[in-house]
Amino acid sequence: MMQKLKFCWGLIAILLSVSGGVGGNGESYISAIGDPGMRRDGLRVAIESWNQCNEVGEEAPNMGSPRMADCFDVNYFGDIKLIHKVQKWQNKLGISNSHDLVTNKSVDLFAAWKEIYLGQKCQVIDFPKPWQFWMIMLKSGNMDTLAAICPEYGKKAKPFKQTSRFPCFGKGCMNMPSMYHNYTTIYQNEKDGNLMMKGRFYGSWDLEIDDEDEVDKAVDMNDISCYSVTWEKPVGKGSWVFHHLLKTSSKYPWLMLYLRSDATSGFSGGYHYSTRGMSKIVPKSPNFKVRFTLEIKRGGGPKSQFYLMDMGSCWKNDGRPCDGDVTSDVTRYSEIIINPEIEAWCKPTRRDQCPPYHTFANGTRVHRNDTAHFPYDAYHTYCAPGNANYFEQPANTCDPYSNPQPQEILQILPHPVWGEYGYPTKKGEGWVGDPRTWELDVGRLSQSLHFYQDPGTTPVERYWPSIDLGTEIYISNVGQIAEWTVSHFDIIIPKHALLNSDKGAS
Numbered sequence: 385m386m387q388k389l390k391f392c393w394g395l396i397a398i399l400l401s402v403s404g405g406v407g408g409n410g411e412s413y414i415s416a417i418g419d420p421g422m423r424r425d426g427l428r429v430a431i432e433s434w435n436q437c438n439e440v441g442e443e444a445p446n447m448g449s450p451r452m453a454d455c456f457d458v459n460y461f462g463d464i465k466l467i468h469k470v471q472k473w474q475n476k477l478g479i480s481n482s483h484d485l486v487t488n489k490s491v492d493l494f495a496a497w498k499e500i501y502l503g504q505k506c507q508v509i510d511f512p513k514p515w516q517f518w519m520i521m522l523k524s525g526n527m528d529t530l531a532a533i534c535p536e537y538g539k540k541a542k543p544f545k546q547t548s549r550f551p552c553f554g555k556g557c558m559n560m561p562s563m564y565h566n567y568t569t570i571y572q573n574e575k576d577g578n579l580m581m582k583g584r585f586y587g588s589w590d591l592e593i594d595d596e597d598e599v600d601k602a603v604d605m606n607d608i609s610c611y612s613v614t615w616e617k618p619v620g621k622g623s624w625v626f627h628h629l630l631k632t633s634s635k636y637p638w639l640m641l642y643l644r645s646d647a648t649s650g651f652s653g654g655y656h657y658s659t660r661g662m663s664k665i666v667p668k669s670p671n672f673k674v675r676f677t678l679e680i681k682r683g684g685g686p687k688s689q690f691y692l693m694d695m696g697s698c699w700k701n702d703g704r705p706c707d708g709d710v711t712s713d714v715t716r717y718s719e720i721i722i723n724p725e726i727e728a729w730c731k732p733t734r735r736d737q738c739p740p741y742h743t744f745a746n747g748t749r750v751h752r753n754d755t756a757h758f759p760y761d762a763y764h765t766y767c768a769p770g771n772a773n774y775f776e777q778p779a780n781t782c783d784p785y786s787n788p789q790p791q792e793i794l795q796i797l798p799h800p801v802w803g804e805y806g807y808p809t810k811k812g813e814g815w816v817g818d819p820r821t822w823e824l825d826v827g828r829l830s831q832s833l834h835f836y837q838d839p840g841t842t843p844v845e846r847y848w849p850s851i852d853l854g855t856e857i858y859i860s861n862v863g864q865i866a867e868w869t870v871s872h873f874d875i876i877i878p879k880h881a882l883l884n885s886d887k888g889a890s
């Protein structure tokens with residue numbers, strides 16, 4: 385995958401020089417994504433749901449495979465009309481009702497197939513590559529350890545006793561949520577007369593509520609989980625505004641909801657099947673920035689790890705690109721958590737929770753043993769890939785079950801050391817009551833962060849097939865609600881980076 389990305393960057397930059405724009409510092413840039421700034425009327429959006437190990441396991445009754453899409457073109461002639469690309473029966477496809485199209489496949493493979501299928505329906509021809517959709521991602525952290533459904537570091541796991549680390553109320557606790565859909569429609573806003581477009585996906589993991597009108601009210605019901613994503617935009621102007629809501633219940637105390645810009649092919653962060661997405665150019669460190677407007681209305685409680693920015697990639701410990709072999713591929717994640725209630729676990733007394741070193745923006749590196757200089761408060765936690773042989777002790781290895789492959793995670797917190805990259809420097813920045821438009825130098829930051837590689841191997845070029853934001857409400861005893869909006873999302877690459885990189889590559 386990575387080889388293919390390298391083709392003729394110079395040519396891409398020249399051809400794209402007609403598009404793009406100029407940043408605040410006068411530098412010209414191009415967008416890496418299909419819908420720069422979320423301004424395109426003809427929306428492309430899809431939804432996916434994952435269990436604890438990023439699979440389906442079992443489809444929810446009557447819901448089909450948990451992949452759906454809402455994609456349309458706008459016909460502006462005469463009465464404005466939306467021409468939908470994905471029909472209801474296609475969104476409903478599942479292993480149980482797909483006898484004609486695909487037979488004899490596992491529900492996991494079927495969902496991967498359905499994503500590609502929906503991608504074909506939604507695809508927009510563009511340069512340098514076609515693109516398909518924004519991806520709304522849902523995940524529940526419940527894990528049935530007795531059923532040993534999730535592999536351990538990519539290998540078959542043995543059953544073990546349920547612990548508080550992995551919630552599960554009993555058999556079937558890893559179920560997929562219900563998934564209801566209001567196709568995008570046009571309506572006239574009574575206040576300003578604007579023509580508006582609006583659509584929605586929503587559902588609940590608590591499947592005993594199985595009526596769409598009831599699920600619609602789940603946010604106000606006692607101890608019923610739910611999610612909802614609504615998108616809205618005036619025709620011909622402005623940005624789409626994605627309005628997200630996520631609520632936990634006692635049976636589903638660990639839930640995630642993200643809006644992702646994934647690669648249009650290859651593996652995106654955490655997904656070991658070929659993916660479809662929005663990033664027609666996969667951004668590469670250090671040369672890209674991410675812009676968006678975020679308003680957090682409700683935080684989701686003290687355990688809500690709201691990721692202002694989450695990036696996912698994959699490479700093997702020896703530096704080779706991932707190839708789908710889940711025993712040696714390693715997913716790499718880094719997130720900045722902006723909930724001010726989340727504390728640094730990395731401390732002088734808990735060096736196992738810190739990366740081995742920190743690199744300042746000026747290139748100076750300090751070891752975590754250097755208590756006078758290491759910025760402990762800048763790190764929530766670090767965990768090393770469980771299949772790595774040479775990481776520095778003391779170390780904490782990542783959860784072996786919550787991905788199809790081993791993983792490495794580096795979570796950071798607002799701190800002055802990140803100010804250089806446009807990241808929040810103080811707790812509370814960008815949190816509830818402080819909506820902001822961000823321009824994060826994710827490229828340069830991600831180049832400076834520590835990620836594991838075997839000693840003596842060539843440092844990998846860091847490509848980020850998944851760039852997303854949203855929240856992970858970690859095991860919470862009471863029903864917690866997070867609510868936020870995202871608009872004007874873009875990933876931008878300076879043109880000089882396309883012209884100067886990979887010189888001599890064919």
Ligand SMILES: *[C@@H]1O[C@H](CO)[C@@H](O)[C@H](O)[C@H]1NC(C)=O
Pocket residue numbers: 488
């Ligand atoms: C279909 O399923 C059967 C039984 O599980 C298996 O033996 C067979 O190889 C499968 N065929 C295909 C084409 O996957």
Ligand SMILES: *[C@@H]1O[C@H](CO)[C@@H](O)[C@H](O)[C@H]1NC(C)=O
Pocket residue numbers: 565566584
């Ligand atoms: C969604 O569709 C349902 C059923 O068709 C309808 O009752 C409801 O008003 C719609 N909701 C929105 C937000 O459009």
Ligand SMILES: *[C@@H]1O[C@H](CO)[C@@H](O)[C@H](O)[C@H]1NC(C)=O
Pocket residue numbers: 744745746747748
């Ligand atoms: C780099 O920055 C760090 C932190 O601000 C500072 O302590 C260090 O002296 C700087 N190094 C150089 C070479 O300027």
Ligand SMILES: *[C@@H]1O[C@H](CO)[C@@H](O)[C@H](O)[C@H]1NC(C)=O
Pocket residue numbers: 751753
């Ligand atoms: C850091 O401290 C630990 C514990 O004292 C020690 O084992 C290790 O060798 C030190 N590492 C470096 C690079 O100084």
